[in-house]
Every structure is written in structure tokens, then in C-alpha cells.
Amino acid sequence: MSGAVPEEKLRVLYITGMMRCGSTFVGNVLNEMPGAVHIGERYFLWKNALLRDGTNTLCGCGRDLLECEVWSGRLRDPGGWKARRLWDLQQRFLRTRHTAPRLAELRGHRDPPPEVVELGDAIADTLRGVAEASGAPLVIDSSKNAADAAVLARRPDLDVRLLHLVRDPRATVTSYLAPKDYLERMSAARTLSYWAAFNVASEAVGGALGDRRYLRLRYEDFTRAPRPVIDEIARFAGTEDTSAIDFASERSVVLGTNHTVTGNPDRLRQGTIEIRTTEPWRETMSTPGRTAAYAGVAPLMLRYGYHR
Secondary structure, three states: OOOOOOOOOEEEEEEOOOOOOOOHHHHHOOOOOOEEEEEEHHHHHHHHHHHOOOOOOEEEEOEEEEOOOOOOOHHHHHHHHHHHHHHHHHHHHHOHHHHHHHHHHOOOOOOHHHHHHHHHHHHHHHHHHHHHHOOEEEEEEOOHHHHHHHHHHHOOEEEEEEEEEEOOOOHHHHHHOOOOOOOOOOOHHHHHHHHHHHHHHHHHHHHHOOOHHHEEEEEHHHOOOHHHHHHHHHHHHHHOOOOEEEEEEEOEEEEEEOOOEOOHHHHOEEEEEEEEOOOOOHHHOOOHHHHHHHHHHHHHHHOOOOOO
């Protein structure tokens, strides 16, 4: 793949929210738009590709990241010293717990430390490199990290739009209790605490960006009406052309090759994919389990339109 990106701000659609929110699927559908490339959870790129210490080293195209035509040119790091430093800095400055200071920097209330500037430069260079390699002026990054998004959103060389994707926490709990492939199991209590923290952090950054650059959607709304929701996201991201997305039916979509990092193992699937509206938790989660989940995060659930 090759192409050129015009000399202007690179558009970045950054998907944030709790893990298992459906971002991989939504991102891969958007990847079918002309001029768009979904790169998955770029946050884990250096850990997976160069340190070989993440969940897996595969690109969504099925090749090793070091051999992928889109990523290989971005991953020259003899000895891995740069990757180790950047991954260490991410852990020190760009976790969800670091959202408050990154938000203060986004609002202009304080200057970022030099380490954060260094991270921002490295991430922006990576995004631009992928855009050039793929010929896509719109990069979709589903790293789902509010602090990370805040660092990118304050850069004058990037046009960052934040898509906050929310999913019913009962579905998230059920997903984490039944892991697949390289995804780990997580307890219901921990999942709910993460769900609340990730979504509150996402809203905080979105509030700083304003309505033009922040959009919150529920994954369930996408599954019920895929085409209208994808059209809405595309307009928000600055493009109107979704004609290349092949919705084989109201309940399925045809996906081609993508170049995602990490993310749900389903990112490797191609061809006709069913868009399921049924949620396993409705059949598998006990009444006490539902009650406990609801009680744990009830204010946020109600805010997002989820009821008992």
C-alpha cells in the first residue's frame, strides 16, 4: 500500500471508553471507508511489536507487525531501547489514573512535563507514518485511553475527534468472565470499577473538547441500526462517503483487510460478519448478578440510558 497525505492536519478519530465496548468491530467497519485506516489499540504497539511482551504480535492483516507493509517502516528500533523507554513513559504518564493532569494540560492550566511532550511527538509521528503508508487521511485509533487521547487532542498538528463508545456494563462483565484466545479473565467487581473509571475519564476529556470534537454513542445503538450510526460517526469524523461499506444485509457487514494492533481477537476476521443484537448476559447472568452490577454503577448506567 502506498499513497500521500496532504500537508494539513492529520484527522484522528480516537475511540475511547471501557475495554470490550465493541470498538474493534466498529473501527473495522469504519476501516472500509475510502481514506480511512483503523489501527486498533496503538497504545500497545511498542510493547507488542518490539518488546514482544504483549498479548500477541500480529497485525490485523494476519502478518507479524514487523513484516506488515503498513507497520514495518514505523518499527525500526535496533535493541528495542526506544520501545522500552516509550512503553515505560506510557506507564508513568498515560494510564487512566493520569487523566487529571493530562486534562489540566489540555485545558491550558499547566504545561506538560517533557516526558509527555516526548510521548506526544512519538505517537504523532507514528500516526503520520501509518497515514502515509496507507494513503489514508483519517486514522482511527481505538486505544481507549482518555489520558492518551488528551495528549493527542492538544497537539496543533492533529485534528482529533473523540468517539466515546459505551456498552452496557452487564455485557462487559459477562465478556470478561468468559475470555477468548489471548484475552484474560477479570472479576465482575474489578470490571465494574474499570467501567466506571474509563467512562468518567472519557467524559471529562470529551467535556474539554466540546460538542464539535466529542461524540458519545452506545454500542447497542450501533447493533440495532448499524448503517445510520456509522453514517453519524463518519460525519463526525469529517467524511460523508460511507458508500464503500458493504452492509450485506441489515444484520451483516462484509469486512476486508485491516491493520489493527492488539484489540479483540475478532479483529482478524474477514468476510461477512453478523451484527448480533442479542446479549448473552440476558440469558446467562443471574438476577442477583444483574442487581449487583446495576447497584455498583447505577448513576452512570442511568445516565447512559441503561435500566434494570
